[in-house]
Amino acid sequence: MDSDTSQSRHLQLQYSTPATEWSEALPIGNGRLGAVVYGRTEVELMQLNENSVWYGGPQERTPPDAYRMLPKLRQLVRDEKHSEAEALVKECFFATPASMRHYEPMGTATLEFNHKNITNYRRCLDLATSQVSVQYTVNDISYQRDVIASYPDNALLLRFTASKSTRFIVRLDRLSDNDTDTNVYADTITASGSHIVVHATPGGLNSNRLCSVLGVVCDDGGTIEAVGNCLVINSASCRVGIAAQTTFRHAEPEVIARSQIDQALARPWDELVERHRTDYSKLFGRMSLRMWPDACDLPTDQRLRSCRDPGLVALYHNYGRYLLISCSRNGYKGLPATLQGIWNPSFQPPWGSKYTININTQMNYWPAGPCSLIDDCSIPLLDLLERMSVRGRQTAKVMYGCRGWCAHHNTDIWADTNPQDRCMTATIWPLGGLWLSTTLMDTLKYQYSKELHNRLFHVHEGAVQFVLDFMIPSKCGSYLVTNPSLSPENAFVSKSGINGIFCEGSTIDMTLIKMALTQYIWSSERLSNVSHSLKGPVEAALARIQPLKLNQEGLIQEWGLNDYEEVEPGHRHVSHLFGLYPGDLIHPTQSPDFATAARKVLERRLANGGGHTGWSRAWLLNFYARLLDAEACGENMDLLLHNSTLPNLLDTHPPFQIDGNFGACAGILECLVQSTERRMDEENVVEISLLPACPAKWDRGNLQRVRAKQGWLVSFQWSKNKIVGSVVLSCTMAGADGAHVLCPGGLRRVFNGDMVRDYTFEVE
Numbered sequence: 001m002d003s004d005t006s007q008s009r010h011l012q013l014q015y016s017t018p019a020t021e022w023s024e025a026l027p028i029g030n031g032r033l034g035a036v037v038y039g040r041t042e043v044e045l046m047q048l049n050e051n052s053v054w055y056g057g058p059q060e061r062t063p064p065d066a067y068r069m070l071p072k073l074r075q076l077v078r079d080e081k082h083s084e085a086e087a088l089v090k091e092c093f094f095a096t097p098a099s100m101r102h103y104e105p106m107g108t109a110t111l112e113f114n115h116k117n118i119t120n121y122r123r124c125l126d127l128a129t130s131q132v133s134v135q136y137t138v139n140d141i142s143y144q145r146d147v148i149a150s151y152p153d154n155a156l157l158l159r160f161t162a163s164k165s166t167r168f169i170v171r172l173d174r175l176s177d178n179d180t181d182t183n184v185y186a187d188t189i190t191a192s193g194s195h196i197v198v199h200a201t202p203g204g205l206n207s208n209r210l211c212s213v214l215g216v217v218c219d220d221g222g223t224i225e226a227v228g229n230c231l232v233i234n235s236a237s238c239r240v241g242i243a244a245q246t247t248f249r250h251a252e253p254e255v256i257a258r259s260q261i262d263q264a265l266a267r268p269w270d271e272l273v274e275r276h277r278t279d280y281s282k283l284f285g286r287m288s289l290r291m292w293p294d295a296c297d298l299p300t301d302q303r304l305r306s307c308r309d310p311g312l313v314a315l316y317h318n319y320g321r322y323l324l325i326s327c328s329r330n331g332y333k334g335l336p337a338t339l340q341g342i343w344n345p346s347f348q349p350p351w352g353s354k355y356t357i358n359i360n361t362q363m364n365y366w367p368a369g370p371c372s373l374i375d376d377c378s379i380p381l382l383d384l385l386e387r388m389s390v391r392g393r394q395t396a397k398v399m400y401g402c403r404g405w406c407a408h409h410n411t412d413i414w415a416d417t418n419p420q421d422r423c424m425t426a427t428i429w430p431l432g433g434l435w436l437s438t439t440l441m442d443t444l445k446y447q448y449s450k451e452l453h454n455r456l457f458h459v460h461e462g463a464v465q466f467v468l469d470f471m472i473p474s475k476c477g478s479y480l481v482t483n484p485s486l487s488p489e490n491a492f493v494s495k496s497g498i499n500g501i502f503c504e505g506s507t508i509d510m511t512l513i514k515m516a517l518t519q520y521i522w523s524s525e526r527l528s529n530v531s532h533s534l535k536g537p538v539e540a541a542l543a544r545i546q547p548l549k550l551n552q553e554g555l556i557q558e559w560g561l562n563d564y565e566e567v568e569p570g571h572r573h574v575s576h577l578f579g580l581y582p583g584d585l586i587h588p589t590q591s592p593d594f595a596t597a598a599r600k601v602l603e604r605r606l607a608n609g610g611g612h613t614g615w616s617r618a619w620l621l622n623f624y625a626r627l628l629d630a631e632a633c634g635e636n637m638d639l640l641l642h643n644s645t646l647p648n649l650l651d652t653h654p655p656f657q658i659d660g661n662f663g664a665c666a667g668i669l670e671c672l673v674q675s676t677e678r679r680m681d682e683e684n685v686v687e688i689s690l691l692p693a694c695p696a697k698w699d700r701g702n703l704q705r706v707r708a709k710q711g712w713l714v715s716f717q718w719s720k721n722k723i724v725g726s727v728v729l730s731c732t733m734a735g736a737d738g739a740h741v742l743c744p745g746g747l748r749r750v751f752n753g754d755m756v757r758d759y760t761f762e763v764e
Contacts, residue, residue: 007128010296010311011318013649014124015039018134022047022177023646023656024301026125026132027343030149031329031380033156033244034342035109036648037147039123039134044111044145047177047345048156048212051327051335052248054101056204058414061095066399069093073502074483078475082500085484086424089502093399093428095419100412102352103344104202106244107174107186107212113166115143127315127322130280131273141166150276151329153264157272158240165222165236171229172196172214172242177345185347191226195261197254208413211253212244215261219269239272241265248413249333283325286372289314289668291701301647308641310698313668316641319649320367320665323658324377328364334380335413337364341658343650350655354420355384357432358409358488359573362439363615363659366582366622366666369446370673372707378443382455385436387415389459392433396466400430404465407433409488425489425501430470431482431509434463434516441519442582445677445709448733450527457523457530464520467513468537474504474561479546481505481560482513490571492564499567505546505560507576514545515583548579548586548594555604556597570608572616574623577601581622584676588628599627611636614644614651618663625670625693630721633671634695640664671695675708677737684737686710688729691744694721710736710753716763723763730758 018040019025025036025047034049069092076085121136132147142163149156160168174186186200196214201207214231216224222235243261245253264272294311295303303312327341328334338344339360344353355361361381368378392405395417400406409432410420419427437460444453471480485506494500517538524532548556551563558566558576579585580598588595602610602623611617617640624632644660646652651660671693678687688708704715711733717724723743729751731739736753743749743763751759 008126010290010294010315011127012124012296013127013300013315013319014122015301016121016299018121018123019648022345023650024648026123026648027323027326027341027650028125028130028132028147028149028156029326029342030151030154031325031327031331031334032342033149033154033242034327035147035149035156036343036345037132037134039132041113041115041118041121041136041138044113046109046147048106048109048242048244049342049344050106050210050212050244050246051342052208052246052413053104053106053202053210054413055104055202055207056101057206059097059100059416061097061416061418062395062398063093063095063419064398065092067401070400074472077484077502077504080494080496080500082494082498082502085502089424089428089484090422093419094422098420098422099352100354100410100416100420101204101414102354102412103338103340103349104347105174105177105345106210107172107198107200109214109242110171110173111160111240112169112171127284127318129277130284130322130326148273148276149326150264150272152275152279153267153272154243154260155264156242157264159269160235160238160240162236165220165234167232167234170196170214170216170231170233170240172198172212174198174200176347189229191229191231193226194224194231195258196229196231197258199254208246208248209253210244210246211257212242213254213257213261214240214242215265216240217265239265239269280325283373283376284321287705287707289317289701289703291698293699300649304641304645304647304649308638310701312641313637313698314701316649317665317668320661321371321373323661324364324367324371324373324665327658328377328380330376330379334383336361336381336384337658339657339659350653350657355411356409357407357411357436358426358429359575359619360615360657360659362435362582363618363663365439365443365662367662367669369443370666370669370707372447372705374443374447375449378440381436382440382452382459384411384415385433385440385459386455388417388433389462391415392417393462395430400470402466402469404462404469405433406430406463406466406470407436423489425486425491428484429486429488431467431512434467435512437463438512438516438519439582441523446707447711453523453527454530457527460516460519460523461534464516464534464538467516468534468541471513471541474546478544479505480541480544481546482509485509485560487558487573487575489573490558490575491567492559493567494564500564503559503562503564507548507556507558507560508578510546510560511548511579511583511585514542514585517542517545550593550597553600554597555600556594570605570610570612572610572613574601574605574610574616574619577623581619581626587626587676595627598623611639613653614640614660615653615657615663617644618651618660618667621664621667622670625667625674628693630671630693630695633667633693634697637664637668637695669706671698672701672703673706673708673714675710675712677709680740685740686712686737687740687742688712688714689742690714690716690723690727691718691721694718696721708739710739712736712739726760726762728758728760731755
């Protein structure tokens with residue numbers, strides 16, 4: 001196995017048995033095409049995905065009577081007539097059909113070997129090379145399969161080698177992952193020469209037509225025979241390639257897919273691998289993390305069950321970077337990572353495998369800034385957001401009588417911005433689009449690009465215009481508030497003892513709006529080439545945003561000015577702590593009272609069973625890192641690995657959701673490096689804290705080129721919570737603020753913001 005070297009062993013997921021189910025299979029992807037590889041020896045299975053394979057085309061679902069009934073709804077909410085408000089929402093504000101479109105599998109590829117009584121079995125995913133490899137022996141014949149998902153060659157590629165020529169059968173199909181479902185979700189499957197071609201039309205009006213093409217080339221003079229709808233191979237060395245396209249990107253998907261697979265298979269394997277690794281390493285190699293003790297010689301599933309060593313935590317972080325590169329790449333009509341990234345095996349996926357934008361999609365992109373992956377991995381989210389800003393204008397106007405644009409708590413491939421589902425605690429929340437735009441605006445603080453800022457500003461301006469129109473004076477007249485408002489997916493008990501959902505100015509709403517308006521002001525100062533017609537209204541609105549409020553128990557109130565108790569005190573969403581993370585309005589030294597109140601909120605959530613989903617546990621990791629609580633960080637990371645991680649290290653809600661992987665990928669770095677923009681001595685600086693919340697059990701480590709705000713890259717090693725040797729800083733952003741670097745023990749070093757200049761200082 002050519003990727004199995006001592007230098008990369010710490011970056012490998014490795015197993016001593018084949019996968020028996022999806023949660024054990026290993027994911028690969030090139031940002032658009034993906035597969036999970038089982039590594040089986042009798043019938044190898046690869047479940048395939050292409051990110052534009054969705055059920056159905058665009059829909060018109062905007063509720064026509066919402067705006068007419070909006071004044072009545074607002075008064076019911078203000079009067080705390082909760083049952084009546086919910087009844088009105090059910091009648092007039094839910095969309096029809098209730099659901100957006102959902103993501104579907106591309107198909108399955110199988111290789112029928114019928115190999116039994118195997119020995120010396122090993123399969124692994126090497127994060128250093130983005131390659132899955134399987135090797136084993138049967139009757140003294142050695143076998144090996146290597147699989148890559150090549151971005152430069154637009155294909156999934158497999159090499160089969162054996163010490164003796166072997167006969168096996170290759171099939172390309174479109175079957176359900178449900179064993180009791182015997183339907184084939186394809187229009188035609190044909191095999192001819194050395195190719196199999198599958199045409200499929202996902203259900204629903206105007207859906208994207210799909211064509212996938214499999215091709216085989218033998219490198220040893222072996223034979224390929226098309227028999228029925230399969231290929232019979234007799235070879236000791238061959239290459240199998242799979243390409244796919246849909247009408248989302250190309251009018252003739254078969255022409256493009258066939259061309260891509262033939263061009264890829266015209267290259268020898270070594271050249272394919274070199275092209276793939278060169279491309280991938282440019283992204284994955286931008287930073288690195290290692291931690292010790294590191295039990296990397298043990299099978300990954302065994303480490304997960306019984307060891308959970310610091311090396312596994314580092315592997316989890318590196319896996320998150322690998323997954324983001326593999327499921328979200330910039331390209332023609334790019335699409336961002338869904339709830340499952342790109343790896344969805346089901347025709348009825350959980351929550352439709354859509355884009356859930358009341359935290360989950362945003363969490364997918366939390367690592368992009370610190371891992372230097374913005375330009376290559378976040379642009380697909382901006383591509384979708386720009387399309388949402390167009391469709392969202394109708395939603396804003398028809399539902400709320402507002403200018404600008406808005407989106408609710410979900411969207412799909414068609415950038416649908418209307419309410420999704422009929423879940424009262426989630427559906428009528430029109431700030432999902434604003435949260436997406438603030439998420440991307442925040443990445444500019446890590447890696448500034450004027451071109452990207454210009455694109456983002458036009459989207460962000462429309463989202464800001466919406467909230468300026470949507471907000472109304474509070475009941476007391478002192479503040480501007482949203483109405484209707486809710487705290488995503490949570491419910492409260494009112495003072496009268498009645499359960500409710502809708503309020504005025506929930507804490508998440510007002511914190512998010514404050515952040516968005518502040519970003520608008522920052523943009524107006526940074527961009528001189530665009531109109532800033534909203535600057536005056538934005539400044540006026542900022543002065544009237546209600547502040548965070550504490551209740552009598554010293555907790556941050558979740559429903560704005562209303563001191564309600566939760567129906568479910570251990571709820572998975574902790575939206576009212578947005579200002580702690582991913583925002584930066586709450587900080588232990590800058591706002592200690594609110595930090596103490598935030599800690600009490602977390603203690604209450606955990607005391608009542610919070611953190612029971614993978615993504616919510618990842619959010620807790622980030623919260624505690626911002627509170628500088630190292631041991632709580634260690635405990636929450638252990639619980640994430642123990643309770644919410646599948647054998648293949650993918651996150652489980654349950655079921656599988658990829659957001660926990662990305663949230664914890666970012667959270668692990670928050671334990672090691674934090675950066676905050678400050679105003680100190682009449683100058684703007686970025687304060688970079690090293691090891692602010694590093695758990696004691698993360699005994700020793702090496703972190704290289706993590707990105708802090710203002711474009712600073714930071715490298716250092718540590719042992720027993722102390723920096724060992726040198727700290728190296730590089731500033732990569734023109735006009736960056738100076739940096740104040742804080743080390744354990746109180747050492748502070750100050751540097752200016754000269755671009756592309758390395759600074760090195762010794763701590764010991």
